[in-house]
Amino acid sequence: MAVEMNTVSRERIPVTLLTGFLGAGKTTLLNHILSANHGHKIAVIVNEFGEVGVDNKLVVGADEEIFEMNNGCICCTVRGDLIRILGELRDARIGKNGRKVDFDRVLIETTGLADPAPVIQTFYVDQEVDDAYSLDAVVTVVDAKHAEQHLDDGHEAQEQVAFADVLLLNKIDLASEDEVKSLENRLRSMNPYARIYRTEKSNIETEKILGINAFDISKKLEIDPGFLEEEDHEHDNSVTSIVLREEKPLDLRKVEKWLFGWLTTHGADVFRYKGFLYINNVKQRVLIQGVHMLFESAGDRPWKDGEEKISELVLIGRNLDSSWFQKGFEECVAH
Template sequence: MSVRPSAVGDDPRVPITFVTGFLGAGKTTLVNHVLADPGSGKCLVIVNEFGEIGIDSDLIARASDDMLELTNGCICCASKDDLIETLYTAFMRRVGALEPQIEFDRVLVETTGIADPSPLAQLLYTDMQLNLSYRLDAIVTLVDLKHVDGQLAASAEARKQVAIADKLILNKRDLVGDEEFRGAVDAVNGLNPYSVKEVTTNSAIGLDKLLDLDLFEPKIRESSLGEWIGMVESAGGSDHGSGDDGCETHDHHDGHDHHHGHDHHDHGDVSAVCIEEEHPLDYHRLMELMVELTREYGDELYRVKGLCRFVGNDRPVILQGVQQVFSPPTYAETWPGGRAQTRLVLIGRGLKGDDIERRLAACRSASDMPVFERGRGSI
């Protein structure tokens, strides 16, 4: 990593929300809700095949082989298994370089046929054309509350879909009793305790809770930043619960008090390691540690996200990575809840929490001098 934190600012790129989930979780129903919503104008919805969605003909204002324009202004495109080319073409139509010209200011991608959206998320950083045109707003995973425990036990794909999500939509609440519901929440918390969660029936959710979330790179809104890192209870929290359940938590304080919580669910060795550190960190040491961890774990390190406190700098720095690709570190405006401390969440397969904890403790700064003034360059 060779980028210093950048300042918060407006990002002109089009935000993309990836919607994933296991078979039968309710993705198609969710997409139909979006397409029919009067407020979804200027939203580009990308699906694999039109036939898989079953769009009401009364909603269609104009149609072609690969695109439908709906009466509410929403655009629906069929990717036909070539999502990258669809995104390229859509943007060229948006800027008038291709006909027909279309207008959209946000994108929702329903990932049927794509079990793992993380390579797509990586492409938004590694593909220059995509990176200049789009930014990742959030990865949203639908969970079937009725069957999630069995699906997580049986499928590595299902475990990863839950583990990488910025937001989990816990669907089919009407089909489970309270005890079964709590068990399902415990199961997903064991893989991803600090994701934002919403509880739904029949995939019914407002657009404001699905699009424009700022959860992958929460640069602007303090509320989304607090939810993203687990410092603020997410919407619907009274129903689904929130907190450290299932997360292997390591708290570092100046008095060296440690609290260890442990995952109550064994889902194929996928776990979350959550670390809090009050002492300021050395920026370069932490960047070096991130490089080391990505080399050691490779694609088995699914997600890294956190707010970091560095010596000599009072502003929180957002750290965000998907597998082996990290976004440039970015300054946030304020600390959520006024708590100035490092809070890191690492999610992956086979993570050694105690080892990661020890190595992060070694990143504590031994100096009060601002790290950027020590002449060491940047990582």
């Protein structure tokens, strides 16, 4: 009996923590994992900075259970939420409380602004979480085009690299071989342990990131000996988010002209923006998103019958003037 109990308690649910700076390619990786044929049943927890759950809408794979935590950063205000969701999932796995969720691993996508250390701590410091879950690996997606800049001025970006078990050097199509090599050297000097893979569109064999048993707390403690005790962590408070909403149909050309005009002068201030637009005389939602000055808009699925048609755009960056954005967005209404 004792042996059996030990076996049960040691069978903890593996968790992959997916981090990476804003726009690096985390959702792209998540979609890639969820569409791949690997046989794992994955419960996904996504954390969004800003009020609108755009990420949830961007994630494909309707079969997976997706739990979303909005309105805060996973490493601060919603850490309690994370513990609660992990507890609920653990119970649902065995059909407790009348709900059954069938999964064999958990994947957590953190917001690009999260410092991973407090999230990792949760798996060691919270006893109930520790009993039920084991951290399999911290996978950090790095944007080959913008990482140097993010690493120069961001504490979170540095921590994300420092705590990674696997680094995906993504978007290599946007950087030269020399740039990629020099970034690789920089990453290697920051984190000598992580396995580094170069990727385009976060395309990687799932065996290289799931079930790899790569997380080793002793290595993390070598990097930062006090990290399990750290109560506080720093945030770059100059980074904020704005949510724009408009119920009237918009004119896509006006939106593009307005946004593009602003981006050409302020592209460095905006890390990430994304949303769906309700465009005049267009049956589909239009997905609009970008990272700094790289911007794309594309037709998404058609609006469903009875679905509220509304445009929602989230911007994350520095020095964002909310009233200026609200006014500009309103002026994009189609006439």
